[in-house]
Amino acid sequence: MPTASITLPFETPALILLVGASGTGKTRVSRMFQPSQVLRADDFRRMCADDPGNQSVSGAAWQALETVLRARLNLGLTTVVDATFAEEGLRRRFAEIADEHGVLSYALAMSTPPDLAHTRNAARTGTIRVPAHVVDDQFAQLREASPKAEGIDRTVLAETLPVLGAALERLAAEEDRTADLADVRRVFGEAATELFAWDAASSDPQFRTGTFAAGNESLCVRWVDDRDPFDWRFEARVPCRTTGCPGPAWTPVRSVAELADAYRDAPADEAECIRCDC
Ligand SMILES: [Zn+2]
CATH class of the missing domain: 3.40.50.300 (P-loop containing nucleotide triphosphate hydrolases)
Structure with a gap:
């Protein structure tokens, strides 16, 4: 102050x-x-x-x-x-x-x-x-x-x-x-914070989750902080590719462009499913 x-x-x-x-x-x-x-x-x-x-x-x-x-x-x-x-x-x-x-x-x-x-x-x-x-x-x-x-x-x-x-x-x-949105701003830019809110109750047992939403659509992300200061990232929730697996799978998102890819279910990186990848 x-x-x-x-x-x-x-x-x-x-x-x-x-x-x-x-x-x-x-x-x-x-x-x-x-x-x-x-x-x-x-x-x-x-x-x-x-x-x-x-x-x-x-x-x-x-x-x-x-x-x-x-x-x-x-x-x-x-x-x-x-x-x-x-x-x-x-x-x-x-x-x-x-x-x-x-x-x-x-x-x-x-x-x-x-x-x-x-x-x-x-x-x-x-x-x-x-x-x-x-x-x-x-x-x-x-x-x-x-x-x-x-x-x-x-x-x-x-x-x-x-x-x-x-x-x-x-x-x-x-x-x-808006300190609470600092990580969102840093990764995705100021404008993206207008579409984002942290979830009151995380939908992931390990990490804090938040949602990009507008209208009836939403895209869930989680903040992955593995306690290594160089290994933090957002990941977006996407469907699992394995037939019949309810997923969810998570894929790293490092920019708004990658958020858009995840939204279209065409992630830049491979998605890891919490069920079938263990
Ligand atoms: Zn799966």
């Missing part, structure tokens, strides 16, 4: 606008906040079009983002908006929304130099990479910005905040909360 937790210089509630050109690290900085606090323009475009870079749905995406933002501010919840905010009109609009709800507005400004932003943007793939001249235009627009005159109450420079420390602290709290 951390002895002193990091405090951030924002009043609660607040509307915090991440302000910076593409490639300046806004999304990384946003990781210091709870995921549900962050409204990301890219996410709303992805929801509208399956593609975060599809600018043709920007109108609908901003409308939806604003609806969510207003609902949150009505509840007095601090909200962070992750977008470029290069356009003065957009900054003014969001400053007004904060005023309407009686909360302070902050510009959380990135100070990443243009050459680094260009390098990061160029390294991106797919539609989130924008043309280089767009990055230049965004920097040019942002140099002209004067948040105070536009109605934004306070400006905070991201470089003055312990952003990595705050992000790690948040992730550590999340890790504590």
